[in-house]
Amino acid sequence: MIRRRRIRTTLIILSALLFLGGCMHLMQSEVQPPQIEGIFWQPDLASTPPSGNWHLLGVSTFIPQWSVVQSKAWFDHDTGFSKWKRNINLKQLSQNAWAQHIILGLAGEYNERTARAEVLRLGKESQSIISKTQPVPLKGYYFPVEADPTWLGVHRLAQTIESLPKPMWISIYSGETTPEHIDMWLKSWLPKDTGVFFQDGVGVGTRSPQQARKILNQLQQEFGKDHIIIVLEAFRPTSKGTFRSAYPWEIIQQLKAYEGQKVYIFDGPHYMNRFNVYSVALWYRLHYGSPH
Known part of the structure; x- marks a missing residue:
């Protein structure tokens, strides 16, 4: 009975959202919709191989965050590394509608402190990965050592990125709700022609979507809209210290x-x-029209 009530409540709320979305579409037809271009994935044994219906949102680019973690590969290509128990084939992955284009995550570590301390080693491992995946058509590469303004050794990340081929993407975040001069901090070390994914911080409870948009505008004013792309955190913290x-x-x-x-x-x-x-796609269509 409780489960039925939850389902009924969810459907009522969703119906209200869809109705409001339809009304807003009539009033805001001039608004430019968000373009949901890509999906990240943190490979683990439970989610390998990845599956979903994200193409319904307009997604066509897939980013596996790591190819190699702890010097073990998530992909079945001969990269010279030992492999995890489950792995996937990049060419088969690209046959999914939501993975027509792949930005390949390179070598990383699960622990951020370890990744930052070993960033130069991870750069060398990434060079090996790139050389072994050259035959696979890729949209670009993602170097998965995240940066924020507290990292005093961020120049080592810049040194590593400069040694890797383009197009190359990294990601940044900030633990402050409204970080001051984040654009100047990024400008002080970011190599030219490097793309940046800005994590919105909404999922971890750092800021609101509106505050994230202000920071995004600030960064894009300095670097350009094509070089700074926002990452929507599709999770929220729980009282148990986990995420839902x-x-x-x-x-x-x-x-x-x-x-x-x-x-x-x-x-x-x-x-x-x-x-x-399905829920977000229905709202999107009523609010903006087709995402494709």
């Missing part, structure tokens, strides 16, 4: 704040299940 999937209406609030922007979602296999995708 964001509810559809929470994701919708983020998307509304990111109108006119390219959006990448973190992450699909763990937080964007089929119900979330």
Whole structure:
């Protein structure tokens, strides 16, 4: 009985959101919609191989965050590394509608402190990965050592990125709600022609979607809209210190704040299940029209 009530309540709320989305579409037809271009994935044994219906949101680019973690490969290509128990084939992955284009995550570590301390080694491992995956058509590469203004050794990340081929992407975040001079901090070390994914911080409770949009505008004013793309965190903290999937209406609030922007979602296999995708896709169509 309790489960039925929860389902009924969810459907009522979703219906209200869809109705409001339809009304808003009539009133805001001039608004440029967010373009949901990509989905991140943190490979693990439970989600390998990845599956989903993210193409319904317009997604066509897939980013496996790591190819290699702890010197073990998630892919079955001969990269010279030992492999995890489950792995996937990049060419087969690209046959999915939501992975027509792949930005390949390179070598990383699960622990951020370890990754930062070993960034130069990870750069060398990444060079090996790139050389072994040259035959696979890729949209670009993602170097998965994240940066924030507290990292005093960020120049080592810049040194590593400069040694890797382009197009290359990294990601940044900030633990402050409204970080001052984040654009100047990034400008002080970021190598030219490096793309940046800005994590919105909404999922970890650092800031609101509107505050994230202000920081995004600040960064894009300095670096250009094509070089700074926002990452929508599709999760929320729980009272137990873990994370849950964001509810559809929470994701919708983020998307509304990111109108006119390219959006990448973190992450699909763990937080964007089929119900979330169907719900957000229905709202999107009523509010903006088809995402394709």
